[in-house]
Each structure stands twice: as structure tokens, then as C-alpha cells.
Amino acid sequence: MVASKLSNVDFSKYFQPPSLKDARRRRHEAVHIINDFSIPDDIHEIGKGKKYLIETYGCQMNEHDTEVMAGILEEMGYEETSEPEQAAILLINTCAIRENAENKVFGHIGKYKALKREKPDMVLGICGCMAQEESVVNKILEKYPWVDLIFGTHNIHRLPQLLREAFFGKEMVVEVWSKEGDIVENLPQSRHGHFQAWVNIMYGCDKFCTYCIVPYTRGKERSRRPEEIIAEVRDLARQGYKEVTLLGQNVNAYGKDLKDLENYGLGNLMDEMRKIGIPRIRFTTSHPKDFDDHLINVLGKGGNLCEHIHLPVQSGNSEILKIMGRGYTRERYLDLFHKIKAAVPNASFTTDIIVGFPNETDEQFEDTLSLVRECRFDGAFTFIYSPRAGTPAARMKDNVPMEVKKERLQRLNDLIDQFSAESNAKYQDKIVEVLVEGESRKNSNVLSGHTRTNKVVNFSGPKSLVGQLVSVKITEAKQWSLDGDWQREPEVAGR
């Protein structure tokens, strides 16, 4: 499995370049649950007195993978540092979703050339989604020979063994698995916070939206057993965590692969979550196609299930949605949206939108604007389409000039801003529950946190409130955040 930096290495063994045909076959492969993580004795304490730094790009899934890698490194004795100069191990956990994310990472790898020259014993490793791409690995081998280690998203649990190879070998260690079927349980995790936690409920994606690289970099959809998830969340509750976010690339497909559990889906899991004594449960990311009535009914029960739904639409035009391979039309999205809104009346909605998909016409883009006007989203992540090598959309000829795409993005963002401000204005003078996360980024005298509906709230108060649920009266609704006054009283429970 480990390849060294030799020009005659056959990399086809280690990589699976994006291939829709091959990737679709994988659905029939069995899922293995690996439970035997351990750190070999000879390197168990190798990190004592040394430091590590992990730079993380991309989504919450990556952030959580970083927590797992940090947990492994801390078990080996390493301590975290934020200074690259102090790190004995420097890992870059990468994101492949758009080209600009990748360019940023290449910039950083370039930047560390000088540091590696000064500190030749430091291990510089590249991991995450970019490492799953053959073209990226080849580029690193060719142009960035000061990198010591490359590993992918499927073999994080082998970090100790890979580090041993990197410490004691002379050549670049490359281990990227193309297999898609494993779930590794019982890995150590060093969670970043003590009151908010991420919990993976499933891995991978089988949706194969035609623009997206994720199904290739993250492998096939595979769900963790509900009993494992419930035990993990119960344990977090016992430790006093206040908020848990259940994670997956397509959480609504949860349970489909658990063949022994008949019709067990995200709705069932969320119903279990309601019984656990954690004040807030969130989940992300949803796919409209798999969002079923059972889940809607369970969300309608409220309790600790937060009223915020992130429901990526991508486009408001049915033809574009079809070419994107999204599996729903504009009308079906809107039906679903209104159904959830009716069941969870106070819910906030956010979405993801891509503009400038190949050959998107002005009229088709106007459909996206009109859908935004109908849904009045609380916020949206908006992107210009970025071709990803190996995906079907990257092979489509595109007649939309970049200037036009940029203009569309601007128009879309202006509209989103308008609705964000409008939805924030509704909070004026209301008292909301805020989970206090820390000092505001802009002003250390101000505390900052989120409402259940995921709105940012800033207010003055003692630092001792960090990690607590407090009541705040909104005094000023701004475009992106809410300002308020802390209501001195004990913690509020529930809604």
C-alpha cells in the first residue's frame, strides 16, 4: 500500500481517478466495520515533548477528521501548536470542492518549502479530499518534493503507521486507498470545544451530482450503526456538551445501507436524539431528494431538535437541476420547502446555490432568483461553478463567459443579502436563546453565539457565560448578525 517517490511506480494501484461507471458499481460492495485501532508500541510515545499543527480547509466533515487526527497524535504524546515553526508534524487537511480551494492549498505547500529547509526533520503531510485525486498526487510528486507524506480520506486510522514510514524512510510516503467500504469505530478524537461537538452519522455520497467531486473523494454512502451514534451522543451529554451536529455529505440517505434495519432512516435517528439530554441537536447536509415525511414529522416535534434547515437547492431551474443530476425539479423543491415550513413554523432556512453551470441561460438564472424570492432564505452559500476533472459536468462545453457568471453571482448575493437582513429584522426586540461560543471575532469585549435558528448574536457579558445557554434580548438586527442585551437569569432549557 505504501509507495515511494519513484517515477516508475504504478499509481493505478493506489488511486481511483473519478470514473462514474466504476464508482457506481461500488454500491454493491460490502461495508466493513473496523474496530481495532491501535498505536504500535515502538511509536506510542514518540511525540512526547513535541508539537503538531493541522491546517484544515473545507467542510465540517474535514474539521471533524482533523479532530480525529489530533486525537491520534495526542495519544502518541504530541501537543497542539498554532506556530508552524514549532511543529514536528504539520498536516494540511485539504478540500477539493472547487478549484480556488485547491489553489490555496498549493500556495501553502509552496510556502512551507523554506520551513522544511530550516527544519528537515519536520514531517509535512497532505491529507483530505485533494489527496484522493490522482492529478493532485502527481503534481505534488513532481513539483513539491519537500512533502513527506500523502494519505487520503479512507486511511486516517493508519496515521501512526504512516508517520513511522515517514520518520524512518527517506522517500515520500504515499498511501491513498481507492476502496470505498469501511467505517472505522473507536478512533480517538480531540474535540475542539467542550460544549459543541460534531458526530459523523454517515460517510460518503452516492448522489453523483454531475459537478461534484465528493462521491469520488469520500467514497460510497455508508451509515454508522444507530447504537454507535446514540452511545456517542449520550456520552457527550454526560460530559455536559450543549450542542451536537450530526454530520454526513447527504444525511437524508442515512440508514439506506443498513439492510438489517427495515426502513430505518434519519427520522428514526432524530427521534432517538430527542430522548437524549442534550439541549441542541443539528444535522447537515440535507439533500432535498431524500428528505422524507417521517423526518419532517419528527422535526415538527421540536424539543432539542433545532429549527434550522440547510437545504441546498443549487438552481431554481428544472432543466439545470436535471443536468446537474439532482433528482428533483424546482416544483418538488418548493413543495418540500413549504411542507417543512408548515411543520416547523419558526424554522430558518439556508441553502447552497451554484451560478454559471455550463450553458446556464439568463432565463434559467432568473428562475434561481425567483426561487430565492419565493423562499426568502435566511442565508445562502453561493458559488460560481468550478469544473472538477473527471466529473461529467467538466466534459460539458460551456458557453457562459466568466464575466457573466460573476455578474450573476453579484446579483444573487445582493438578493440573498436583502432577505438575510429581512429575516434578521424579525428578531428585533425578541428574547432568544443563545449558546455562548466565545468572544466576538471583531471585539474581545463582546460575547458571541448562535440562536437555535443559527443566527449570530453579539452581546456584552462576563466570560463565564461561555459554553452556557443564555437569554438575550435583541436590540439591533443587522444584515449578518444580531446585537442584544444579556438577560441576567439562569440557563434557559429547551426552546
Ligand code: 5AD
Ligand atoms: N463548483 C461550484 N460549487 C460546487 N459545489 C460543489 N461542487 C461544486 C463545483 N464543482 C457547491 C455546492 C455544494 C457545496 C458544498 O459546494 O453548492 O452544495
Ligand code: SF4
Ligand atoms: Fe456533492 Fe452533495 Fe451532490 Fe453528494 S449530494 S454529489 S456531496 S453536491
